[in-house]
Amino acid sequence: MTTPSVRRQTTDAFVQLKNVSKTFDVSAPWLNRVIERKPQSFLHAVSDLSFDIQRGETLALVGESGCGKSTVAKLIVGLYASSTGSVTIDGQDMKIALTSNNDAARALRRKVQMIFQDPYASLNPRWRVADIVAEPIRTHKLIANGAALDKRVAELLGFVKLTAKDGEKYPHQFSGGQRQRISIARALASNPEFLICDEPTSALDVSVQAQVLNLMKDLQREMGLTYLFISHNLQVVHHIADRVGVMYLGRLVEIGDKKEVFGDPQHPYTRMLLDAIPDLHMTGKARTPVAGEVPNPLNPPAGCAFNPRCPRRFEPCDQSRPELLRLKGRQVACFAASAAVSSPTLATSA
Amino acid sequence: MSRFFDSDIWWSFKRSPATMIAAVLALLFILGAVLAPLIAPHNPYDLAQISLLDSNLPPMWNTSGNADFPLGTDQQGRDILSTIMYGSRISLLVALCAVAMSIVMGVGLGLLAGYVGGRVDSIIMRIADIQLTFPAILVALLISGIGRQFVPRDLQDSLALYVIIFSIGLTGWVQYARTVRGSTLVEKSKEYVQAARVIGVSKMAIMVRHVLPNVLGPVLVIATLNIANAIIAEATLSFLGVGMPPTQPSLGTLISEGQNYLFSGEWWITVFPGIALIVMVVSVNLVGDWLRDALNPKLQ
Numbered sequence: 001m002t003t004p005s006v007r008r009q010t011t012d013a014f015v016q017l018k019n020v021s022k023t024f025d026v027s028a029p030w031l032n033r034v035i036e037r038k039p040q041s042f043l044h045a046v047s048d049l050s051f052d053i054q055r056g057e058t059l060a061l062v063g064e065s066g067c068g069k070s071t072v073a074k075l076i077v078g079l080y081a082s083s084t085g086s087v088t089i090d091g092q093d094m095k096i097a098l099t100s101n102n103d104a105a106r107a108l109r110r111k112v113q114m115i116f117q118d119p120y121a122s123l124n125p126r127w128r129v130a131d132i133v134a135e136p137i138r139t140h141k142l143i144a145n146g147a148a149l150d151k152r153v154a155e156l157l158g159f160v161k162l163t164a165k166d167g168e169k170y171p172h173q174f175s176g177g178q179r180q181r182i183s184i185a186r187a188l189a190s191n192p193e194f195l196i197c198d199e200p201t202s203a204l205d206v207s208v209q210a211q212v213l214n215l216m217k218d219l220q221r222e223m224g225l226t227y228l229f230i231s232h233n234l235q236v237v238h239h240i241a242d243r244v245g246v247m248y249l250g251r252l253v254e255i256g257d258k259k260e261v262f263g264d265p266q267h268p269y270t271r272m273l274l275d276a277i278p279d280l281h282m283t284g285k286a287r288t289p290v291a292g293e294v295p296n297p298l299n300p301p302a303g304c305a306f307n308p309r310c311p312r313r314f315e316p317c318d319q320s321r322p323e324l325l326r327l328k329g330r331q332v333a334c335f336a337a338s339a340a341v342s343s344p345t346l347a348t349s350a
Numbered sequence: 351m352s353r354f355f356d357s358d359i360w361w362s363f364k365r366s367p368a369t370m371i372a373a374v375l376a377l378l379f380i381l382g383a384v385l386a387p388l389i390a391p392h393n394p395y396d397l398a399q400i401s402l403l404d405s406n407l408p409p410m411w412n413t414s415g416n417a418d419f420p421l422g423t424d425q426q427g428r429d430i431l432s433t434i435m436y437g438s439r440i441s442l443l444v445a446l447c448a449v450a451m452s453i454v455m456g457v458g459l460g461l462l463a464g465y466v467g468g469r470v471d472s473i474i475m476r477i478a479d480i481q482l483t484f485p486a487i488l489v490a491l492l493i494s495g496i497g498r499q500f501v502p503r504d505l506q507d508s509l510a511l512y513v514i515i516f517s518i519g520l521t522g523w524v525q526y527a528r529t530v531r532g533s534t535l536v537e538k539s540k541e542y543v544q545a546a547r548v549i550g551v552s553k554m555a556i557m558v559r560h561v562l563p564n565v566l567g568p569v570l571v572i573a574t575l576n577i578a579n580a581i582i583a584e585a586t587l588s589f590l591g592v593g594m595p596p597t598q599p600s601l602g603t604l605i606s607e608g609q610n611y612l613f614s615g616e617w618w619i620t621v622f623p624g625i626a627l628i629v630m631v632v633s634v635n636l637v638g639d640w641l642r643d644a645l646n647p648k649l650q
Contacts, residue, residue, distance in 0.1 A: 077548050097550075109550040122541035126563040136549045183545075190549070 012091075013052035014226055015076070015194060020085035022046040022071055026298070043297055045071040047250045049085070050324075055193075058220065058227040060241035060258075062234060062273065064294055068250040069230045070117075073198045076228065077114045089194060110140050113192040117199040119179035123171040129182055130167030133157065136190035156185040160215060177208035181215065188219065194226045201236055213240050234277055238262060246270045249297055249305040256330020266328055266337040268312045304335065312336035362644045372636035379630045383442050386435040391418070394428035394436060395597075401427050406611075409618050422618040425611065430618060433604055434626045440600040441630070444515055445580035449573055451519030456526025457562070457569060463527065464534025465557050475531065478524040486521040486579075487586055493517035494592045507595040514593050518583045522576055526569060533565035571645060574638035578631045585627055601627045 027033060027040040046068045053059045061069045074080045076087050078097045087094040089112055097108045113136070116122035123132055133153050136142075143149045154164035160181035171179055180200060187195055197216070201209040217240060220227060231237050237244060238258065245255035246267060254267040265271040292309040295301050301308050307317040316322075316335045324333040327341055363369060382389070393399055404427035410420045421430040463474040481489060497513040498506060537543060538561065546556050581601075587593035588602030596603060601623045608620025 074544075079544055079547060106550060109548070112548075114545065114548045116541040116545060118541055122545050124542040124546075124560050124564070135546070135551070139549050139551050139555075186545070186549075 014055040014057075014090060015053035015228070016086075016088040017052075017072075017076070018050050018086050018088070020046060020049045020072075020075060020082045020087060022068075022075055022080060023083045041298055044250055044300070045297070046075065046082075049250075049252060051245060051252065051255055053194075053226055053228060055226055056220075056224050057242045058229055058240055059243045059245060060229040060231060060237040061245045061247055062231060062237055063247035064232065066294055066297065067247045069232075069247055070198055071250075072247075073114065073196045073228065073230050077112055077196050078109070106140060110136070110142075110190045111193045113187040113190060113195055115180070115183050115187050115195060115197045115200045118203050119176050119183055120203070122183050123179055123186075125171055127170075128167065129157075129162075129169055129171065129174075132171070132182060133167065133185045133189055136186060140190050142190065152189075156189055157182075159188060159219065160185045175208075176204050177212060180204060180208075180212050184212075184215065184219070188223070192225070194228070196228045196230070198230045199232070200229075202231065202233065209236065210239075216240065234262075234273060246273065249294065249300055251305065251333065252324060252331075253306065253334065254330060254332045255324070260328070260330045264328065266330065266332040267306075267334045268310050268336065269306050272309075272311075304333075310336075314339075359644050363640070366640055369636055369640040372633035372640075375629060375633040376637055379438055379626075379633070380442065382435050383438040386432075386439050390429075390432040390435045391420070392429040392432045394433045403427065406616050408616075421622045422616075424608065424619045425616070430622050433599065434601070434623050437599050437601045437604050437623060438626060438630060440511070440594055440598060441581050441584055441602070441627075444511065444518065444584045444594075444600065445577050447515040448518035448522065448580045448584070449576050451515065452522030452576065453526055453569060453573055455519070456523035457530050457566075459523065460527035460530030461534055461557050461562060461565070464531040465538055465553070465561060471531070474527065478527055481521070481524050487583060489521045490517040490583055490587060491590065491592060493520055494587055498592070507597055510593070510595050511598070514584060514587055517587070518580050521583070522580065525572055525576070529568050529572060530565050533568065534561055537561045537564050567645065571638065571642045574641050575635065578634040578638065581627070581631050581634070601630075 022045045024043040024045055025040070026043045028036070028038055032038065033040065049072065051059070061072060063069050071080065075082050076089075076094065078094050081095070081098050089108065092104065092108050094108065094112075096102075096105045097112075099105075123129075127135075130150075130153050133156050134149055137149060137152060138145070143152055150164075153167055157164060157167055162178065162181060162185070166174075166178075171182065174182065180203075183200075200216070201212055204212060213236060216227070219225060227240070229237065229240055241258050243256065244258050244261045246253050246261070246269065248269050254261060254265065254270045261270060262274065265274055295305065295308060301318065303316070303318040303320055304310070304322050307313050310317065312334075314336060322333045322335050322338070324331045325338055327337060332338070363373075387393070404416070404419065404423050405425050407419050407423040407427075408415050409422045409430075410417050412422075415422065419429045419431070421434070423429055424433070459474050459478075463471040494513055494517040497517060498510075501509045501513065543556060543560055546560050551560075584593060584600055585602030585605065588600050589606040591606065594600040594603045596607060599607065604623035605620050605627065608616075608623065611617075611619050
């Protein structure tokens with residue numbers, strides 16, 4: 001199965017993550033540790049994550065709750081600093097946006113914006129919508145206050161199918177879908193090139209989800225935006241993504257073109273996720289319910305983190321951790337999948 | 351929405367007769383205090399108006415009373431009603447300024463502790479904890495005492511007002527700081543703050559423009575209740591002799607001065623300012639209590 005559509009990892013990718021890890025210190029306070037003789041404990045939210053996003057492309061990250069998707073979003077946007085590794089956007093290391101406040105840092109921050117999950121929490125309840133949308137413009141001093149700013153705010157509200165008059169209202173006067181559109185207008189205000197969308201539709205009704213997703217697709221086409229789309233809803237991902245990355249316990253287990261990953265999933269976890277949806281290209285196939293629970297990330301299983309839940313587990317799985325390898329037009333981290341390609345007999349016995 | 355909010359408050363106000371009476375009384379006191387120079391029957395501090403011949407007159411309903419002095423006079427012939435009006439002026443001024451000072455300090459430090467966190471948070475909150483281990487009045491006494499030492503003796507009386515405002519204000523900040531720190535921790539984790547950080551808004555601007563407006567609700571309620579406490583604190587300090595001097599007496603000073611004559615039969619000199627103090631504090635407290643309930647969504 002050859003797929004020319006899988007993009008090669010090139011050095012000039014618009015967004016590049018190289019071996020990014022984020023570790024949180026979740027130890028008890030020092031005094032308690034000393035008294036109760038507890039060791040320090042660390043939560044590895046994201047481990048050794050590398051991927052690229054090309055300009056104008058939508059990469060979706062999927063996975064269960066707690067797998068580190070949102071941490072990735074916060075790492076890229078600069079809300080967290082990565083413990084190791086680097087995040088590069090348009091050739092510039094995101095570290096400068098965190099540590100300095102010079103022109104380059106500000107320009108970088110302007111380029112990268114984020115749309116949040118909860119439209120009820122992401123807008124300051126005491127600000128008028130026009131001020132919310134104008135905040136990035138004022139912060140980056142893109143347009144001086146006055147008629148030009150009002151015009152720009154009206155234009156931004158127009159992009160998301162709201163009127164200039166709506167700018168006079170407060171967020172609580174809008175529905176969830178409208179609020180999420182206000183969020184999008186704010187994210188667009190600084191003329192960003194890269195939008196990180198952290199489950200932007202998970203708090204919305206299904207009917208409104210489609211509306212917001214279509215709006216995001218239209219805006220991407222018109223403005224040439226690059227998206228990182230984080231979601232646990234595979235139908236939404238199928239609708240919007242070009243490429244899909246599947247995460248499990250802070251690591252990528254499979255990443256590739258949407259068609260490849262959804263059409264012929266190689267990692268057993270991807271397959272389980274897809275099987276759990278009743279009506280997405282799955283009609284007629286036998287379903288494996290997602291068995292078991294996500295293991296405690298403080299104490300992950302040895303070897304492949306998925307091995308306790310995996311139906312295709314065999315010898316090496318609890319010994320060593322599989323690398324992310326190119327396989328059938330995408331990258332997969334699974335011994336069983338690699339073995340199936342190299343020697344088909346083993347796959348049937350596994 | 352704001353109109354609905356107002357009417358909701360108004361509705362709960364109308365349903366509570368005690369609050370209405372208290373509000374009317376509090377308003378009367380405030381008006382009487384603010385307008386004292388215009389409506390008080392005498393100016394007790396104008397030496398040309400007082401006469402020793404009028405001294406120690408009992409209230410007007412007493413047989414030897416004089417209708418000119420409805421609540422009687424003190425040993426210097428000053429009208430008690432007028433001294434109460436002028437005294438509440440000072441009591442209210444001290445209380446309002448002290449509460450304002452507590453709010454500015456407490457809200458500022460609470461916001462800083464909650465938003466910046468880490469070591470700043472630990473230092474500010476430990477200072478607050480230490481201050482809470484002493485009774486507020488003791489701290490105020492201490493500050494007031496130290497404050498006086500720094501003021502030249504001949505200026506002590508004229509600066510007494512500022513010293514007492516400072517000492518009461520400095521004792522009150524902890525409550526605001528704790529409340530605001532708590533609300534700030536909640537607000538800080540909300541996505542609109544993260545959104546502002548992603549945009550690149552500075553820490554200071556996020557604290558002042560985003561977080562501050564969202565944490566001020568409970569502060570209003572505490573402030574109302576604390577005005578009553580500040581009035582009492584001022585009266586206590588003045589009663590103990592470290593507050594307002596007899597030349598500019600507050601209610602506390604009047605009570606303190608008058609109690610010397612209590613056992614020689616001139617009870618009205620101390621009892622009337624005492625009643626005034628009680629009524630003022632209770633009515634402000636009742637209004638504060640009602641405000642706390644009316645603004646609490648769980649009780650609506």
